[in-house]
Amino acid sequence: MSETGLPPNWEIRVSKSRGIPYYFHPPTQDSRWESPTGTDTEKLKQYMATKYSSLADQSSSSKPQGEKIRASHLLVKHRDSRRPSSWKEAEITRTKEEARDIIQMHEQTIRSTSTTLGSLAQTESDCSSARKGGDLGFFGRGDMQKEFEDAAFALQPGEMSGVVETASGLHLIERIA
Template sequence: MSGENREETGLPPNWEVRHSNSKNLPYYFNFVDKASRWEPPAGTNTEQLKLYMAKYHSGSSATASASANAYAQQQAAGGKIRAAHLLVKHRESRRPMSWREAEITRSKEEARSIIQGYEQQIQRGDITLGDLALTESDCSSARKHGDLGYFGKGDMQKEFEEAAFNLRPGETSGVVETASGLHLIQRLA
């Protein structure tokens, strides 16, 4: 990796951003020891990484939309739904790290205050859940505006699944707590 790329991504030496074809998400790869991970490695300049990811890994194309629409029609008959979410992790989360922060140290109470602020912004119409997720969600789905794609019963954590399946398309949940952290969920289809 060149020094210029290191400055652009904010990743430590020997790390680069790659793209997973199976999950259609970016991930982090160490080309020396062949390690890969969804969260940025320790030593990452998270502000620089956030700018890099927003610039290079948040776009969508008309082709992707067309194939997503075709997939949506297929999935509708299979009992699957599509949802997006915004996740705020805390130090008690199952994995207290994210693409934004190598180590999350905030308390659950601090996380709740943060996500309630996001909820108010969305309810006021200041910003959409997807646009907020792009820069603020602790889930790697942030690059896709929080879009988790289609999933069925049994695919997600119980609390998340119950909240998502109880929403009508277009509706957004209140704060939902799971082992991963605190979520706002928007049903897309």
């Protein structure tokens, strides 16, 4: 495995249109935004933080440039969520109250055991970021839903929020950097 943590023959390239990194496999011409199966995610996080974290600041964006943070989250959707489906379920039918019970159980598990938000997110999160342990990468003000953003920016690196409600569902957020 390379210094990037990617499986053999995978490369990191930068999108000309979006100015952000993506993953490319030259033998098959496969390109994707999500890291490929078999990636050492911890090694990739370290590599991306040192080599690509400044790209977002250099990109030409209409949003004001400012502080960027990095966070992971675990999302539990309910039937009234903005998009009540996920990679796990084509149609989510649970009530908001049932979703709240589930996310509170996850919060209790994380706070009372050695289980991390990232490891639990891989199997329990309704967000496609589950594959990356819930890692959303670096983002600034105006990039996320206001409730999510306010909670994430209020955290110190290493801290986890309580339950945060947005139009997408219920979240636990952990600030990484």
